[in-house]
Each structure stands twice: as C-alpha cells, then as structure tokens.
Amino acid sequence: xxxxxxxxxxxxxxxxxxxxxxxxxxxxxxxxxxxxxxxxxxxxxxxxxxxxxxxxxxxxxxxxxxxxxxxxxxxxxxxxxxxxxxxxxxxxxxxxxxxxxxxxxxxxxxxxxxxxxxxxxxxxxxxxxxxxxx
Amino acid sequence: xxxxxxxxxxxxxxxxxxxxxxxxxxxxxxxxxxxxxxxxxxxxxxxxxxxxxxxxxxxxxxxxxxxxxxxxxxxxxxxxxxxxxxxxxxxxxxxxxxxxxxxxxxxxxxxxxxxxxxxxxxxxxxxxxxxxxxxxxxxxxxxxxxxxxxxxxxxxxxxxxxxxxxxxxxxxxxxxxxxxxxxxxxxxxxxxxxxxxxxxxxxxxxxxxxxxxxxxxxxxxxxxxxxxxxxxxxxxxxxxxxxxxxxxxxxxxxxxxxxxxxxxxxxxxxxxxxxxxxxxxxxxxxxxxxxxxxxxxxxxxxxxxxxxxxxxxxxxxxxxxxxxxxxxxxxxxxxxxxxxxxxxxxxxxxxxxxxxxxxxxxxxxxxxxxxxxxxxxxxxxxxxxxxxxx
Ligand SMILES: Cc1ncc(COP(=O)(O)O)c(C=O)c1O
Ligand SMILES: [Zn+2]
Numbered sequence: 001x002x003x004x005x006x007x008x009x010x011x012x013x014x015x016x017x018x019x020x021x022x023x024x025x026x027x028x029x030x031x032x033x034x035x036x037x038x039x040x041x042x043x044x045x046x047x048x049x050x051x052x053x054x055x056x057x058x059x060x061x062x063x064x065x066x067x068x069x070x071x072x073x074x075x076x077x078x079x080x081x082x083x084x085x086x087x088x089x090x091x092x093x094x095x096x097x098x099x100x101x102x103x104x105x106x107x108x109x110x111x112x113x114x115x116x117x118x119x120x121x122x123x124x125x126x127x128x129x130x131x132x133x134x
Numbered sequence: 135x136x137x138x139x140x141x142x143x144x145x146x147x148x149x150x151x152x153x154x155x156x157x158x159x160x161x162x163x164x165x166x167x168x169x170x171x172x173x174x175x176x177x178x179x180x181x182x183x184x185x186x187x188x189x190x191x192x193x194x195x196x197x198x199x200x201x202x203x204x205x206x207x208x209x210x211x212x213x214x215x216x217x218x219x220x221x222x223x224x225x226x227x228x229x230x231x232x233x234x235x236x237x238x239x240x241x242x243x244x245x246x247x248x249x250x251x252x253x254x255x256x257x258x259x260x261x262x263x264x265x266x267x268x269x270x271x272x273x274x275x276x277x278x279x280x281x282x283x284x285x286x287x288x289x290x291x292x293x294x295x296x297x298x299x300x301x302x303x304x305x306x307x308x309x310x311x312x313x314x315x316x317x318x319x320x321x322x323x324x325x326x327x328x329x330x331x332x333x334x335x336x337x338x339x340x341x342x343x344x345x346x347x348x349x350x351x352x353x354x355x356x357x358x359x360x361x362x363x364x365x366x367x368x369x370x371x372x373x374x375x376x377x378x379x380x381x382x383x384x385x386x387x388x389x390x391x392x393x394x395x396x397x398x399x400x401x402x403x404x405x406x407x408x409x410x411x412x413x414x415x416x417x418x419x420x421x422x423x424x425x426x427x428x429x430x431x432x433x434x435x436x437x438x439x440x441x442x443x444x445x446x447x448x449x450x451x452x453x454x455x456x457x458x459x460x461x462x463x464x465x466x467x468x469x470x471x472x473x474x475x476x477x478x479x480x481x482x483x484x485x486x487x488x489x490x491x492x493x494x495x496x497x498x499x500x501x502x503x504x505x506x507x508x509x510x511x512x513x514x515x516x517x518x519x520x521x522x523x524x
Contacts, residue, residue: 002446007446007450010443010446011450013516016515016516027518031479031480031483031519032479032480034440034459034468034483035440036518036519037518038518053516054516054517054518054521055516055517055518056438056439056440056517056518056519057440057443058440058442058443058459059442059443059446061440061443062443062516
C-alpha cells in the first residue's frame with residue numbers, strides 16, 4: 001500500500017528526537033486517535049536552522065514527520081508556515097487516500113512549533129498556549 | 135530475506151495434498167454439478183462425497199450441510215435468513231459485542247430494517263457475560279449469536295452454556311465457528327446448536343468456500359436466490375474443486391488435530407513467555423489460561439507505540455502479522471474487540487496479533503521475538519509518549 005519512498009522514510013527517518021534548547025515546540029494529534037506528532041525547531045534570524053520530531057503513529061505519520069522536518073530546515077518562518085501537507089505528500093510521491101489525514105499532522109505540528117516560537121518571543125507563556133492533547 | 139508467516143488467523147497455506155485432490159476438478163471433471171449428463175453426474179458425485187465427508191466429521195447429517203462462498207456468506211445467511219423467516223414471530227436478536235464484522239455490519243443493516251439488537255458484553259478476557267445474555271432474552275427474541283472463538287484475541291467462548299441458555303428459553307442459537315474449526319474437535323449434534331458457520335481457508339483449505347450447518351427443521355430463509363443448488367436454499371453453481379478441497383482439508387485437519395494443536399500451542403506459549411519476560415509494557419490481550427484461548431493465538435498491546443508501524447517494521451524483517459490499529463482501518467476506531475475487553479484506546483492502537491501455524495518453527499519464534507524487541511525499542515525511542523518511561 002505504501003510506495004518505496006514512503007517505506008524508505010519510515011525505515012530510515014531523519015531528524016528523530018528533540019532539538020537541544022529548542023526555540024519552538026509543536027505537539028498535535030491525540031493518542032486516542034492513534035497519532036501524536038511533536039516537532040521542535042531551532043530558529044536563527046527568522047530561519048529554521050534545525051528541526052526534529054517525535055511521533056507516536058503509523059508508518060505514514062512517521063514518514064511525513066521525517067519529511068516535513070527535512071523540508072523546513074533552511075526555510076524562513078513565513079516559508080515554513082506555507083508548507084502544506086499536500087507538498088509533503090508530493091515529496092513522498094503519494095500516500096494512500098485513507099492515510100492523507102496523517103500527513104495533515106505534520107503540517108499542523110510545524111505551524112504549532114512556529115506559533116510557539118513567536119508566542120515565546122512575544123512574551124506569551126507557552127503554557128497558556130500549549131496545544132491540547134490527551 | 136526470511137519469510138515468516140504469523141497470520142494464520144487471517145488465512146492459511148493450502149495443503150499440498152488438498153491441492154492434488156482439487157486439481158482434477160478444474161480440468162478433467164469440470165462439469166456443472168447440476169447438469170444431467172455424465173460430466174455433471176461426475177461432478178455431483180464429488181460434491182455429494184465432499185458433503186458426506188464434512189457431515190461425518192462434524193457430526194451432522196449430509197443434508198444439514200450447505201455449501202457457501204465462505205464464513206462471511208454463512209454468517210450473513212444465518213443472521214439475515216433467520217430474521218427474514220421469523221420476523222412475524224419477533225424482531226429481537228442477541229449477539230456478543232465481539233462478533234466478526236460479518237455479523238456486526240449485517241446487524242447494523244438489519245437495525246435499519248426494523249430489527250432490534252442487544253449486544254452482550256464480555257469480561258476482560260473476552261468471555262461472554264452469560265448472566266447478561268440470559269437477562270437480555272425477551273418474548274420477541276428470535277436468535278442468539280455467539281462466536282465459538284474470537285478471531286482477534288482467541289477467546290474460546292463457553293458455547294455449550296450459551297446453547298443451553300438459548301434452548302431453555304426456546305430461542306434459536308447460531309455460532310460462528312470459523313476460527314474454531316481448525317483447532318477444536320466440534321460435534322454439532324452434541325453441541326445441539328441450530329446453525330454454525332465455517333470456512334475452509336482457515337484450516338489449510340481453499341479460499342472462497344465454506345459452509346453453513348443448519349439443523350433439520352430450522353427455518354432459515356435463503357439469502358441467495360437462484361437455481362436448485364443446495365436443495366434450493368442457496369443458488370449458484372457449486373464450486374466443485376472448492377468443496378472437494380474443503381472436505382479434504384477438514385479430513386486432514388481432524389486426522390492430526392491433537393498433535394498439531396499441541397505443537398502450535400507450544401510455539402505460541404514460548405512466544406508469549408518470551409515477550410512477557412523480555413519486552414516491558416507489553417500486555418497480553420485475551421485469556422491468560424492458554425487452554426481457554428485458541429492454541430495459535432497471541433495478541434499483544436505494546437504501550438506508547440502504534441500498531442501499524444510495528445506491523446510494517448516486522449514486515450520489513452520478513453515477518454507477517456496483523457494489527458488492530460485504527461489507522462490502517464480508515465475508520466480511526468481501534469478494534470471493537472479490544473475496546474469491549476476494556477483496553478484503553480491509546481493502548482488498543484498498539485496491538486498486534488500473532489497467529490502461529492504448524493508450518494512454523496521454534497527458530498522462527500525466536501527470530502520474531504528478537505526482531506520484535508528491536509522494533510518496539512526503535513519505535514519507542516521515536517515516541518513522544520515514551521519519554522521518561524524507560
Ligand atoms: C470469526 C470469523 N468469522 C468470519 C470470518 C469470515 O470468513 P471468510 O473469510 O471465509 O469470509 C472470519 C475470517 O476472516 C472470522 O475470523
Ligand atoms: Zn496514521
């Protein structure tokens with residue numbers, strides 16, 4: 001059901017873990033639904049210099065997390081905010097239709113991490129804004 | 135690469151001897167069993183012999199065995215057929231919460247047609263609550279359905295007691311014995327059940343062929359209208375090689391049942407023992423007592439990780455298993471069986487079913503445990519839920 005590119009990303013995911021002293025953290029999804037994705041980013045001069053992920057989820061969730069982190073490294077925050085799950089899926093040369101929802105999490109986790117970074121910078125407590133999960 | 139098949143509850147390999155029995159019925163004795171000429175009569179003879187053989191092996195009369203396209207059709211037929219034939223008597227049906235989808239989705243459709251269902255719960259090992267079942271019986275109850283053994287967690291239900299309760303109340307009783315047939319010596323006469331479904335591909339027979347046992351006198355309306363096949367109760371040209379293979383597979387299964395069950399159980403027990411001892415946060419689903427679960431079945435939930443990613447990691451190592459993970463089903467609901475036995479949703483997502491067969495070896499079991507350990511560790515190291523748990 002998965003193509004080779006997806007299986008390769010699942011088998012050898014890049015950027016697994018947590019960025020040390022990260023500037024932004026996005027955590028989306030919930031365990032009851034079967035997918036949780038956490039992305040941490042390092043930001044310098046509005047450019048994402050590092051990104052790492054931790055995912056509880058299916059092969060598609062792991063492959064798209066890995067791909068999304070690879071895609072955003074080097075992007076400006078505004079560029080990264082425009083990253084869509086569709087682009088992630090295109091990069092992976094497609095996902096089975098019932099798996100597209102898993103790729104949405106990657107897009108959301110990146111957006112959440114950037115929002116967290118911007119909130120912190122603006123002095124809003126991350127605690128108040130931490131994305132909800134159960 | 136290794137190829138280790140641990141999904142025998144999904145289907146099994148066709149026995150070579152069964153294949154040899156079937157082959158002539160594709161190209162030599164290829165007549166339509168309903169035709170009157172010699173070609174037809176030869177095919178009919180093979181069908182009759184297959185039916186006789188199967189009937190003898192399960193303690194039924196030959197005219198109580200109806201060939202179908204498999205377990206799903208038999209389940210549909212028993213349920214829908216009984217509802218259709220008894221709808222003027224009553225419209226209430228009782229079934230367990232852990233029936234196969236063939237039953238549960240048919241029930242959903244029948245609810246729309248005005249039938250009422252009571253879904254009886256099970257305990258944390260998957261055993262049906264007999265008290266609840268008896269209490270659910272009403273004046274208008276026409277059928278009680280309880281699977282013989284569960285396909286996911288392997289629970290062998292107290293089916294004799296279920297039948298007894300049904301009989302005490304004068305209600306018909308159906309059992310789905312699709313998973314049980316290859317593992318338990320079933321005698322329908324002794325069991326006194328009214329209907330029973332089974333399917334050849336679960337015990338080294340061909341796919342797409344099965345049967346519904348219908349006790350003499352039980353009024354089940356037909357599901358598939360057509361010609362005069364199966365004493366006019368199930369239309370459609372008989373799958374002659376299929377039923378020949380079905381009978382042979384059942385015969386061979388019964389011949390070595392005791393020995394095979396003992397061997398498969400020993401592999402399964404070794405696996406359960408090693409996984410329980412060597413992998414932390416692994417929960418065995420289903421009965422702890424190995425004699426009360428199907429001998430081939432081991433079902434585990436691995437906490438903090440998701441089942442589909444375990445499945446594909448093992449697949450990459452050449453090991454074939456099944457997962458109750460929601461993300462593969464498209465519905466986003468984890469397995470109804472695991473929820474029914476009280477497994478929390480997040481744990482249910484990380485569930486894998488391993489089902490062994492007589493072709494498996496001890497080496498394969500040990501290799502699987504090693505690969506499983508690596509996989510679980512790798513996925514946990516990626517999981518945001520595992521942090522701090524190590
Ligand atoms: C308990 C149970 N009932 C019914 C079925 C359906 O049988 P078949 O595959 O022959 O349609 C299966 C197998 O998937 C099963 O495990
Ligand atoms: Zn998913």
